[in-house]
Amino acid sequence: xxxxxxxxxxxxxxxxxxxxxxxxxxxxxxxxxxxxxxxxxxxxxxxxxxxxxxxxxxxxxxxxxxxxxxxxxxxxxxxxxxxxxxxxxxxxxxxxxxxxxxxxxxxxxxxxxxxxxxxxxxxxxxxxxxxxxxxxxxxxxxxxxxxxxxxxxxxxxxxxxxxxxxxxxxxxxxxxxxxxxxxxxxxxxxxxxxxxxxxxxxxxxxxxxxxxxxxxxxxxxxxxxxxxxxxxxxxxxxxxxxxxxxxxxxxxxxxxxxxxxxxxxxxxxxxxxxxxxxxxxxxxxxxxxxxxxxxxxxxxxxxxxxxxxxxxxxxxxxxxxxxxxxxxxxxxxxxxxxxxxxxxxxxxxxxxxxxxxxxxxxxxxxxxxxxxxxxxxxxxxxxxxxxxxxxxxxxxxxxxxxxxxxxxxxxxxxxxx
Amino acid sequence: xxxxxxxxxxxxxxxxxxxxxxxxxxxxxxxxxxxxxxxxxxxxxxxxxxxxxxxxxxxxxxxxxxxxxxxxxxxxxxxxxxxxxxxxxxxxxxxxxxxxxxxxxxxxxxxxxxxxxxxxxxxxxxxxxxxxxxxxxxxxxxxxxxxxxxxxxxxxxxxxxxxxxxxxxxxxxxxxxxxxxxxxxxxxxxxxxxxxxxxxxxxxxxxxxxxxxxxxxxxxxxxxxxxxxxxxxxxxxxxxxxxxxxxxxxxxxxxxxxxxxxxxxxxxxxxxxxxxxxxxxxxxxxxxxxxxxxxxxxxxxxxxxxxxxxxxxxxxxxxxxxxxxxxxxxxxxxxxxxxxxxxxxxxxxxxxxxxxxxxxxxxxxxxxxxxxxxxxxxxxxxxxxxxxxxxxxxxxxxxxxxxxxxxxxxxxxxxxxxxxxxxxxxxxxxxxxxxxxxxxxxxxxxxxxxxxxxxx
Ligand SMILES: Cc1cc2nc3c(=O)[nH]c(=O)nc-3n(C[C@H](O)[C@H](O)[C@H](O)COP(=O)(O)OP(=O)(O)OC[C@H]3O[C@@H](n4cnc5c(N)ncnc54)[C@H](O)[C@@H]3O)c2cc1C
Ligand code: SF4
Ligand code: SF4
Ligand code: SF4
Numbered sequence: 001x002x003x004x005x006x007x008x009x010x011x012x013x014x015x016x017x018x019x020x021x022x023x024x025x026x027x028x029x030x031x032x033x034x035x036x037x038x039x040x041x042x043x044x045x046x047x048x049x050x051x052x053x054x055x056x057x058x059x060x061x062x063x064x065x066x067x068x069x070x071x072x073x074x075x076x077x078x079x080x081x082x083x084x085x086x087x088x089x090x091x092x093x094x095x096x097x098x099x100x101x102x103x104x105x106x107x108x109x110x111x112x113x114x115x116x117x118x119x120x121x122x123x124x125x126x127x128x129x130x131x132x133x134x135x136x137x138x139x140x141x142x143x144x145x146x147x148x149x150x151x152x153x154x155x156x157x158x159x160x161x162x163x164x165x166x167x168x169x170x171x172x173x174x175x176x177x178x179x180x181x182x183x184x185x186x187x188x189x190x191x192x193x194x195x196x197x198x199x200x201x202x203x204x205x206x207x208x209x210x211x212x213x214x215x216x217x218x219x220x221x222x223x224x225x226x227x228x229x230x231x232x233x234x235x236x237x238x239x240x241x242x243x244x245x246x247x248x249x250x251x252x253x254x255x256x257x258x259x260x261x262x263x264x265x266x267x268x269x270x271x272x273x274x275x276x277x278x279x280x281x282x283x284x285x286x287x288x289x290x291x292x293x294x295x296x297x298x299x300x301x302x303x304x305x306x307x308x309x310x311x312x313x314x315x316x317x318x319x320x321x322x323x324x325x326x327x328x329x330x331x332x333x334x335x336x337x338x339x340x341x342x343x344x345x346x347x348x349x350x351x352x353x354x355x356x357x358x359x360x361x362x363x364x365x366x367x368x369x370x371x372x373x374x375x376x377x378x379x380x381x382x383x384x385x386x387x388x389x390x391x392x393x394x395x396x397x398x399x400x401x402x403x404x405x406x407x408x409x410x411x412x413x414x415x416x417x
Numbered sequence: 418x419x420x421x422x423x424x425x426x427x428x429x430x431x432x433x434x435x436x437x438x439x440x441x442x443x444x445x446x447x448x449x450x451x452x453x454x455x456x457x458x459x460x461x462x463x464x465x466x467x468x469x470x471x472x473x474x475x476x477x478x479x480x481x482x483x484x485x486x487x488x489x490x491x492x493x494x495x496x497x498x499x500x501x502x503x504x505x506x507x508x509x510x511x512x513x514x515x516x517x518x519x520x521x522x523x524x525x526x527x528x529x530x531x532x533x534x535x536x537x538x539x540x541x542x543x544x545x546x547x548x549x550x551x552x553x554x555x556x557x558x559x560x561x562x563x564x565x566x567x568x569x570x571x572x573x574x575x576x577x578x579x580x581x582x583x584x585x586x587x588x589x590x591x592x593x594x595x596x597x598x599x600x601x602x603x604x605x606x607x608x609x610x611x612x613x614x615x616x617x618x619x620x621x622x623x624x625x626x627x628x629x630x631x632x633x634x635x636x637x638x639x640x641x642x643x644x645x646x647x648x649x650x651x652x653x654x655x656x657x658x659x660x661x662x663x664x665x666x667x668x669x670x671x672x673x674x675x676x677x678x679x680x681x682x683x684x685x686x687x688x689x690x691x692x693x694x695x696x697x698x699x700x701x702x703x704x705x706x707x708x709x710x711x712x713x714x715x716x717x718x719x720x721x722x723x724x725x726x727x728x729x730x731x732x733x734x735x736x737x738x739x740x741x742x743x744x745x746x747x748x749x750x751x752x753x754x755x756x757x758x759x760x761x762x763x764x765x766x767x768x769x770x771x772x773x774x775x776x777x778x779x780x781x782x783x784x785x786x787x788x789x790x791x792x793x794x795x796x797x798x799x800x801x802x803x804x805x806x807x808x809x810x811x812x813x814x815x816x817x818x819x820x821x822x823x824x825x826x827x828x829x830x831x832x833x834x835x836x837x838x839x840x841x842x843x844x845x846x847x848x849x850x851x852x853x854x855x856x857x858x859x860x861x862x863x864x865x866x867x868x869x870x871x872x873x
Contacts, residue, residue: 028780033493038442179454186444187454248441261799267788271780273490293778295718296737301751313438314493 008308010035012383012401042251044116048395081402109151123239128161143218202235358387443488452821456481459488463498483806486776507681640710642843747782761792767833805848827852
């Protein structure tokens with residue numbers, strides 16, 4: 001077996017590559033750039049909105065309608081995909097209950113349902129009458145405690161009742177690594193990794209948060225570990241929770257980095273800066289993909305290919321000036337196509353059906369043509385390229401990525417056997 | 418600075434600018450931003466500031482960028498961030514280039530001056546007082562790692578050896594083709610004394626008659642560091658290739674101009690790279706070209722074109738043929754043509770893949786090849802950069818940044834390794850040797866040892 005080539009370094013690509021490597025399959029991961037994890041919340045969303053909040057995601061997944069990618073993936077593969085992720089990340093990286101969604105506050109003060117989350121977000125699960133102090137940092141853009149607290153205070157909890165959030169601002173203590181007037185979330189997070197800094201911040205916050213049950217802070221408490229969050233929790237003597245910010249999202253970044261090093265440890269060979277631009281196929285099988293590289297393109301041959309290139313955001317799907325939508329590498333058949341005024345509507349908040357456009361797969365995660373026949377016998381697709389779901393509206397992105405990655409790996413195992 | 422060539426390279430990088438979606442993913446990977454908060458970071462000085470540039474950059478923090486390329490590598494949208502930065506810096510520095518930047522980018526000159534008097538030169542660079550003076554006058558940080566000149570050049574070794582083995586070194590024909598600073602200051606063995614080779618042969622310093630020529634001819638590109646400083650690396654690479662059955666040709670060659678390019682001296686660098694292409698092509702059409710200098714290879718493969726806009730058919734020909742030696746071996750293996758006859762090496766060795774190598778989009782071929790050696794455990798550093806980034810970390814105003822960038826990597830090397838670490842490019846090895854206090858060599862050393870050709 002010459003092994004498997006995985007294309008794409010997002011959640012689905014990394015998960016598929018790690019799962020294959022764990023099974024002893026030689027695997028090569030080829031990607032143009034890093035995946036979108038630093039754009040995500042750092043949580044594992046399985047199914048959150050329907051559009052009403054979903055309480056039990058796996059049950060909802062099991063009842064996915066015809067045409068929804070969860071239908072081909074199946075709830076059992078989602079469960080195994082999530083278990084794979086937990087196993088890869090190790091004890092204490094994520095917590096929560098895969099059966100039941102938890103509501104967590106966003107930077108705007110909405111409550112969003114998710115299945116798993118980092119321990120540093122756990123105390124943000126709301127309860128009636130909880131007194132929260134939301135503290136913003138002067139130099140951190142994108143977290144405005146008054147806005148968040150205002151929205152939270154008028155949001156009724158599903159079981160009834162409200163949290164009582166108050167808003168506070170803190171001038172961050174100086175640090176040589178902090179630099180000028182405002183700093184990126186990443187810069188501030190690195191300063192929180194410096195010895196003694198979290199203690200200093202805890203001393204400054206303490207007077208602001210007296211009489212509160214929990215403290216909500218922008219998610220900048222460390223670029224890598226959880227030390228800063230643990231220190232703040234200990235020093236303040238009450239639960240502290242992080243609230244995810246717009247990109248770069250630190251919780252998402254931490255997850256991405258952890259998975260990437262895990263892949264490395266498992267012996268996954270990674271080629272970054274390698275956009276796959278061409279492929280060769282023979283007798284209904286993909287023989288090789290060819291990636292751009294300095295000098296000359298490099299061919300990657302394999303028995304099986306897992307294609308995890310993301311969707312519109314990563315450029316795997318594009319729309320031309322005549323509104324023609326194509327999948328750029330293999331030219332795969334797409335579902336969900338319609339005249340452009342049906343796909344994109346002027347009402348910004350409406351369901352934009354363009355994001356449902358994507359590839360349809362069979363149970364083996366192979367892209368199929370309109371007749372339902374697989375396009376190539378050894379090409380499988382995972383992640384955001386799968387059509388039929390609007391991930392951010394449904395809050396289903398990670399579940400789809402992990403479930404399809406797992407289903408593809410299982411299918412490869414079956415076909416090799 | 419040649420406006421025309423810069424514009425060509427610039428058009429290429431600029432075309433990628435609109436693809437930026439401001440996701441900030443590049444910022445999460447920039448090693449300089451992690452230690453120097455005054456640096457506005459890749460997204461800002463790259464695609465963002467580029468929109469406002471008409472001529473010279475108004476944003477001077479741009480000079481903090483080390484051109485390590487981590488941003489370009491990470492960007493999911495294919496924005497050529499580091500390339501934009503290099504170009505904008507060349508414009509910014511044009512006209513007021515510090516003498517220091519001109520000098521440290523003269524790698525051939527440095528090698529020439531130092532190599533005949535190696536013990537003396539090496540000694541002098543280690544003398545603190547002298548380094549303090551150099552820093553004061555030229556701005557090369559007094560504690561920056563300095564190349565250690567080898568006693569004799571690789572060219573000399575190769576030519577002597579060719580002669581000893583009864584090869585036929587061709588005449589040292591056309592010296593005038595080389596630029597003044599590439600002209601050897603004394604006659605070389607082999608070439609000058611040599612017997613007459615076949616008419617019309619390349620301007621070679623030698624040609625070996627290996628035991629088995631089963632695999633045909635191959636051209637070796639040594640780079641200036643590989644000629645004067647990291648001579649052992651070049652020797653071992655050649656011995657490995659010969660062992661595999663290649664007839665190794667070493668045409669007389671000068672510098673690739675990378676150091677000048679990274680210091681924004683595009684005119685000089687363009688001249689260098691074109692002369693080098695001519696030299697490498699003179700050895701024969703369509704032959705594979707192999708190098709053990711990862712960064713020089715990167716210059717030939719893409720930087721000369723993408724950063725400086727050099728757009729000649731000769732460069733295009735060379736860039737498609739040149740391979741890093743580990744890439745070459747990994748590709749042989751992928752094609753099933755590398756015999757797995759390796760002796761075991763019981764060791765755990767830390768490995769740092771230099772940014773220059775990673776940015777070539779070929780993955781990490783050294784890991785593929787070293788994985789074939791029984792008993793050997795190679796641990797990849799996973800770090801973006803060692804800090805040196807070519808000549809960046811040599812400069813006194815950048816030295817502290819370079820050290821801060823490298824610190825976690827030095828620690829990783831010390832924690833992982835015995836006494837040996839590995840890394841594919843020269844200046845990174847100098848930085849790592851100094852930072853970790855360990856022996857740091859090119860991965861070819863381990864291949865050489867595992868093939869039974871000598872100790873690593
Ligand atoms: C801004 C944003 C917000 C989102 N918010 C939510 C949310 O709130 N909830 C939710 O559930 N989901 C959300 N999602 C969706 C979710 O993040 C993704 O579904 C999930 O990350 C799965 O990613 P992926 O692995 O499919 O692809 P990605 O993470 O997009 O990775 C794609 C990879 O493929 C590579 N690539 C692409 N083409 C090629 C090629 N030709 N050759 C080589 N490599 C290639 C890219 O470089 C990259 O490495 C959001 C997505 C975005 C972009
Ligand atoms: S340059 Fe690339 S990585 Fe950086 S912000 Fe723009 S799109 Fe994102
Ligand atoms: S080239 Fe390196 S130092 Fe420069 S901006 Fe990009 S990542 Fe940062
Ligand atoms: S990269 Fe190599 S050939 Fe180029 S200047 Fe440096 S040592 Fe010389």
